Amino acid sequence: MNSSLLLSAATFIYALASVFYIGSFSFKKQVLAKLGFWVIVIGFIANTSGILLRWMESYQMGYGHAPFSNMYESLVFFSWTVAALYIFVEIKYRESIIGVFVSPLIFLAIAYASFDPSISSKISPLIPALKSNWLIAHVITCFLGYAGFALAFGFSFIYFVKPRDPNATSIFAKLPDWEIIDELTYQMIVFGFLFLTIGIITGSVWANSAWGKYWSWDPKETWSLITWFIYAIFLHLRLMRGWHGAKLALVSIFGFFCVLFTYFGVNYLLSGLHSYG
Amino acid sequence: MFFASVRLTVYTLVILAVTSIIGTVILQNGSPQQYVNLYGQGLYNLIQVLQIDDMYHAWWYLLLLLLLCINIVVCSVERLSKTWKIIFPDKIKVNPKRFLSAKNKESFETEKDLEPLCAEYEALLSKRIGKVIRQEAEGSVVLYAEKGRWTRLGVYVVHASVILLLAGALIGALFGFKASLRLDEGETADTVFDSKTRMPIKLPFAIQCNEFEVRFYDTGAPEEFRSNLTVIEGGQESFTRDIRVNQPLRYKGINVFQSSYGTASPNEAVFQITDNITQDVITQTIKKGQAVDLPGNMGTFKFEGFLPHFDFRGHNLGEAFFGRMTLAEGKNFQIGLPTKFPTFDKMRKGRFTVVVKDFDQAYYTGLQVTKDPGVWYVYAGFIFMIVGCWVTFFISHQSVCIGLETSMSNAGSTSGPVRVWVAGKANRNAHGMTLKIRKLATILKDI
Ligand code: HEM
Secondary structure, X not given: XXXXXXXXXXXXXXXXXXXXXXXXXXXXXHHHHHHHHHXXXXXXXXXXHHHHHHHHHHHHOOOOOOXXXXXXXXXXXXXXXXXXXXXXXXXXXXXXXXXXXXXXXXXXXXXXXXXXXXOOOOOOOOOHHHOOHHHHHHHHHHHHHHHHHHHHHHHHOHHHHOOOOOOOOOHHHHOOOHHHHHHHHHHHHHHHHHHHHHHHHHHHHHHHHHOOOOOOOOHHHHHHHHHHHHHHHHHHHHHHOOOOHHHHHHHHHHHHXXXXXXXXXXXXXXXXXXXXX | OHHHOHHHHHHHHHHHHHHHHHHHHOOOOXXXXXXXXXXXXXXXXXXXXXXXXXXXXXXXXXXXXHHHHHHXXXXXXXXXXXXXXXXXXXXXXXXXXXHHOOOOOEEEEEOOOHHHHHXXXXXXXXXXXXXXXXXXXXXEEEEEEXXXXXXXXXXXXXXXXXHHHHHHHHHHHHHOEEEEEEEEOOOEEXXXXXXXXXXXXXXXXXXXXXXXEEEEOOOXXXXXXXXXXXXXXXXXXXXXXXXXXXXXXXXXXXXXXXXXXXXXXXXXXXXXXXXXXXXXXXXXXXXXXXXXXXXXXXXXXXEEEEEOOOEEOOEEOOOEEEEEEEEOOOOEEEEEEEOOOOOHHHHHOOOEEEEEEEEOOEEEEXXXXXXXXXXXXXXXXXXHHHXXXXXXXXXXXXXXXXXXXXXXXXXXXXXXXEEEXXXXXXXXXXXXXHHHXXXXXXXXXXX
């Protein structure tokens, strides 16, 4: 058993979970969504063990570093954080059906890590700049932030598919009450915002200990700041200007595109200090 | 008022978000020539006027940041002056009517007596929420408790942190510097050169580089860069330290970071000179600038120096020694000896062939030297921002009210079924409050 095998298994288990969730929608069967949830939990266990095993393997190879050091590892960890946060939300709010908007995201991230040929899954040693405990704090907090925004993004679609008519019988009428959806999206963004803030701050402290400058307007830094601005706008619109519903959901969707650009776009289209996501 | 509106905040943040993109797509801090090549003369003029070549320090960008600060300050002052009394009241007023319409209100009836019930509820409420205020009217009791009134200040802490961050950045820009320093092994310097202006800056101490070492993994990727530095003050050695990437030297407000390295020119090397006619060979260590006699006193060879990039007919042959051959017959020319191609000089087909047999590879270390007296304000801002966000989002001002009413049929008596209602209010996270009230109601029912 090695970590790549476990992580591939996790990929397929997450795929299965998405199938169950989408199936529960298509066939209006709540029980499939419940099943989907347990499949996600199993996938999450495989994902967790895969990450831990990879960590151990890196020590066996003599490199000895936490598995957050390249695109492959970061995508695997991204799936992990989204899955973790989703499991928490489902247990807390007991609304299993909303997993239909989230499970595909969990699957896509880890699948992209495995199937894109330009992403190497090799365990490689750390270059000197990445040898810092701040790296671990920075990656974990940033990805918790991204996970919050990813869930908010998933939930935001509910605003566009759930029928307004309370007597509607379409498959989307099963979705939770407006109040709960509103609450959920907001909570996810608040969570994401707090962790993105901490993520930017830890990154900045790290930069100051490695290069002597806490902020250097590197494209990735700048894009994370842009993302931060967007979600700050979201918060002020909601708290002070009373925005809500579909209008605000659009801001959340837009914000997530900024997250994606910060994560991928900057690496592929712009150049800078960050060697990976 | 214009400066106090959240609409201004939103617009300013939108403009900041959009314009910040420019600096990530358009080259920053390039040379005029680079801009003309990339964008043409016409666009370059525009870039200059709007200072897009350094847009995060351009006047209009700084103006936007200033606008944010004014917005935050004006808004906070205005709101705080109004809400201070609400946040810290002399006496808390209880208004049960506010709770009667609450969505999360739960009610039930119980057969217990009013007084003992009140006592138990009061104990529970004071344990779970806080100090209980009791109001009595004819046949009814209202119990009220609250906590977290102070959390309403959280948002002001967040906003203050934004100001603190920008203030720290300003202090750093005004009183700090960022400079680079190149030190060969063995060399000492007390003057560094500003990265932007290239102006010399004198440090309060001198830095000596004793040794530089780079280590590689099997894969060829660098594993560690290390410089061994000695700080010298007033001619006296103060202390010696290793610095690595992520482990800078911080001393007297000056920070010294490992940032790059390269090969320095060796001061001496072992040369072998062969006379291709007589087959005489001499092998000798020569210091830079020193000359030796060629075999058979046919002239001299002088070791002149070392080049990091030796250009030979348009090809870069890498590091090379160079020296000057002065023949007795009067001819005088320069030869290059690339370290990668030891027999290179044979190709010249001259009477004498020079080969570099051995030399100690010397390095220079590239240091980044910074001073930033604003960094502590920035770090304080970081802490305030995290704490403020946490308080604002996850702790709320919560109040809970329990009403107990005896049924009016047996007016004047306090026995018989008691109607109980419980409701709560929170300034944030209404859902959390609803869950809390639901739970509280089940506990109250069981008492
Ligand atoms: C980036 C710069 C920011 C600016 C220019 C800004 C500006 C403002 C202004 C002018 C107000 C209205 C006045 C007031 O209540 O004091 C406001 C309210 C608010 N801001 Fe910000 N803000 C910024 C960042 C943040 C951040 C990072 C947070 C995250 C915690 C935040 C959370 C809030 C909240 C929760 C309110 C509503 C206050 C209430 O409900 O009473 N702001 N902001």
